[in-house]
Amino acid sequence: MHGSSDYHIIRGVCYAVSNRSAAIVAAAISALLRHLDVSKVKIGVGGALIQFHPIYHKLLEAKLTDLAPLSTEWELVPADEGSARGAALIAAVAEKMKL
Template sequence: MSVSQTDCANVAYVCSVVSNRAAHMVAAGIASLLKRMKKPYVTVGVDGSVYRFHPTFPAALDQKIDDLLDENVEFQLMLSEDGSGRGAALVAAVATRMKLESQAHVLKLQMDKMNAS
């Protein structure tokens, strides 16, 4: 069985379409989260071999996120070298910090209420 140039072109086209669709789907999720965060600048950690090694995926992802966001939202995609381990540790650290800040805020409100009485 021989492979023609047309066969190769068709496979390349299908790969391109699938890659772009994947980038657009990931971009939709990231853009939705960034819109909900309502912050002017966010750095997004990205992990995975597709982002790391695919020749056009990072640019397609970046462009689609940019297309989906308002002009006043800035973002940066940053490759996470050890995504799983560091990502889990980072999530745990942020969750702990948010819990402590919430507890401190509640305590401050209680103290303010006591002082006002």
């Protein structure tokens, strides 16, 4: 029989995984922001994790606040159909670069 301690363990593991994921994504975004060297940018975020996870968006914002360059003003914005648009954008850039 499962007790409340099982619930707390599972909840802790889920939080740790979510927090680590947000840290990795924030590190990648931060690296891109440093490379792009822009003063203001909107970052499109989407997918099931952003849409359905109760605190992932806040975790990502907190981690990005810690890691992003202070000279860059950024904003996370919802990106509907992000996968399809992202794939189309990558295809267009690859075509333009003759990759």
